[in-house]
Amino acid sequence: MNQDRLSFRLNPRLQKLRSKLLNDPYYRLQSTEEIAIAASLGIRIDANQATVDDWLRLPGLSIHQARSLVDISRVGVKFYCIEDVAAALGVSAQRLKPFELILIFSYYEDETEDKITYVINPNTATLESLIKVPFIDTSLAEAVVENRLSKGPYQNLVDFQRRLNLSGDILAQLMYYLKF
Numbered sequence: 001m002n003q004d005r006l007s008f009r010l011n012p013r014l015q016k017l018r019s020k021l022l023n024d025p026y027y028r029l030q031s032t033e034e035i036a037i038a039a040s041l042g043i044r045i046d047a048n049q050a051t052v053d054d055w056l057r058l059p060g061l062s063i064h065q066a067r068s069l070v071d072i073s074r075v076g077v078k079f080y081c082i083e084d085v086a087a088a089l090g091v092s093a094q095r096l097k098p099f100e101l102i103l104i105f106s107y108y109e110d111e112t113e114d115k116i117t118y119v120i121n122p123n124t125a126t127l128e129s130l131i132k133v134p135f136i137d138t139s140l141a142e143a144v145v146e147n148r149l150s151k152g153p154y155q156n157l158v159d160f161q162r163r164l165n166l167s168g169d170i171l172a173q174l175m176y177y178l179k180f
Helices: 002-010 012-023 032-040 052-056 063-074 082-089 093-101 127-131 138-151 157-164 168-174
Strands: none
Touching (some): 012 032, 127 138, 138 157
């Protein structure tokens, strides 16, 4: 720890970055190195209470992705690990691994991705394939197909949740099985 403080004192670039990180709550991190420095300064983002601005601090996240994560949280979905965030965004967990240094989660579960073997696209899935998804019963499968036929394809997980009026708990279970 003393070595980190010494390097901040000696390196003007790191001093400037440290000042930005501590004084600008909207500073957008540029690299995994900056994430590590922010984490060493005690900067954290609570994945379950993050605002759009908080998510935008992470390098490579778009405004659309940040809004989607906030919308998913608002309907009651809890993120317990980086794999949950990746599933909600429809990206690989490996891409988001560097964010683990700065993100805080309520609970960690390593087995989550290993359990998921059946992933479908609700925009192309048949009634029969939807029923095979855990947590989708016949009436929900019918609603998915009927809504898709009458209002067009689902844009993303949030659109799916809104159009079908699903609770946050249901969406938290389904998000691993759906790919848009």
